[in-house]
Amino acid sequence: MNSSARQRRLTAAALTALAVTVTASACSSGSGSTGTESAGSGTYTVWDPYPQFDKTSAWAKLLDRCGTKAGVKIKRTAFDTSDLGNKTLLAAQQGNSPDVLVVDNPVVSTLAEAGVLTTTDDNKLDTSKVDPNLLAAGQSRGKTYGTPIGANTLALYYNKKVLKQAGVDIASVKDWKSLTAALHKAKKAGKKGITFSAIGTEEGSFQFLPWFWGAGAELTELDSAQAVSALSLWKDWLKNGYAPDSVLNNTQTTSWQEFASGDYAFAENGTWQLANAEKAGLDYGVLPVPGTRGGSAAAPTGGEFVTIPAQKDTARYTTSQKLTACLTSTANLYDTDTTLSYVAPTGEVQDKQVAAKPELKPWVEAVKAAKGRTSDDLGTKYPKISEQLWKAVQSALSGAKSPKDALTSAQAAAE
Incomplete structure (x- = not known):
């Protein structure tokens, strides 16, 4: 696609969609692609969402x-996740895109639909080893835009000491009914049941999705009977005192802090809390979020994609492809995903991770069952749907509406 056509597609709608999609998880001079240096030499720019890593870090x-x-x-610039997408759209408007862009996976479809990114057909990236469910987060309208650098997702942490005191055998927790029975026993033993984040932001939708999808619901039908059953589950937990009212304002961080107090049987949270779990000294285990009738529910994937933005000088793609292939090689994925507390996007590296750290096995299982938030070709429709979903969760849990009425209103607004 030529530059002028790309710029026509960088609309206010794309900016709005991006602003809603991007959540918390400096400017560069660009690629220099309009300069006189050879495409196979000189300086290539990389933008990423890892400002926590300085030039001495393993990533740099x-x-x-x-x-x-x-x-x-390499000229590297790191942005906060919430800034990176908008900075990328602006750079594309100015014809100053980076050569390689590492970006949060829900943003990929928005940038792709705005004409900012090249497809794997254009840039010749090999994605054949990537797990299809993870690759789907970077696909739109039958095209693939980049490759995942790693994935994180949600599962249930459980406190072994609390469960023992409550007389709960974790092997018995296989579906919603048995999980709720475990929460009842924990409360009866004087402990607390489960904590999670139901805040009115993307984090709230992110945490609700495993239960939503675990009921068999689809994001294109927010008011289905399955969706109502998922929201009713959370509502009943609050009503019966199995989950605290604080979930309405909890972020994933504050929810974790509640679990780290040692009083809760369960907490829904992500791989990024593994280091904190070790630090807290908890005797904990991890269980994939169960589906309503058993099995592992699909949890949403977090993590970034390595993409190659469109350039006027298309000869630069060859070197950008080499850089991306290097960053996502088997050896480098293992090192990077260990640093980021990610599960690798390929079976080969996942096996290596579990061999080195067996406690990652339930996380690998959760990632294998996971699903991209923009999958099912939702693309830029997802942000609007998600906003109505978190509003429905807030409305139902606060008592303003019944789960059915809240989701009926959400579906009408999403349409």
Whole structure:
């Protein structure tokens, strides 16, 4: 696609969709692609959402190594996740896109539909080893835009000491009925049941989705009987005192802090809390979120995609492809995903992770069952749907509306 056509597609609608999609999980001079240097040499720019990693970090050193291997220098700029998408849209409008962009996976379809990213057909990225359910988060209208660098998702942490005191055998927790029975026993033993985040933001939708999908609901029909059953489950937990009223305002961080107090039997949270779990000294285990009738529910995937933005000088794609292939090679994925507390996007690296750290096995199982929020070709429709979903959750849990009425209103607004 030529530059002027791309710029026509960078609409206010794309900016609005991006602003709603991006949540919390400096500006560069761009690629220099309009300069006179050869496409196979010189400086290539990389933008990423990892400001916590400075130039001495393993991530920054990996970028430099991949640049050296490709025969170019790397100019890296790190942004907060919430800024990166909008900065990328602005750079594309100005014809100043980075050569390689590492971006939160729900943003990929928005950037793709705005004409900012190249497809794997254009840039020749090999995604054949990537798990299809993870790759789907970077697909739109039958095209693939980049490759995942890793994934995180949600599961249930459980406190072994609390469950023992409550007389709960974790092997008995296989579906919603048995989970609710475990919460009842925990409360009866003087402990607390489960904590999660139901805040009125994308985090609230993110945490509700495993239960929504675990009921068999679809994001295109927010008011289905299955969706109502999922929201009724959460509502009943609050009504019966199995979950605290604080979930209405809990972020995933504050929800974790509640669990770390040692009083809760369960907490819904992500792989990113593993280090905190070790630090808290809890005797904990991890269980994939169960579906309503058993099995692992699909939880939403977090994590980033490595993408190649569109350039005027298409000859640059060859080197950008080399950089991306290096960053997502088997050896480098293992090191990077260990640093980021991610599950790798390929079976080969997942096996290596579990062999080195067996406690990652339930997380690998959860990731294998996970689903992209923009999958099912929702693309830029997802942000609007998600906003109505979290509003429905808030409305039902606060008592303003019944779960059925809240979701009926959400579906009407989403349409």
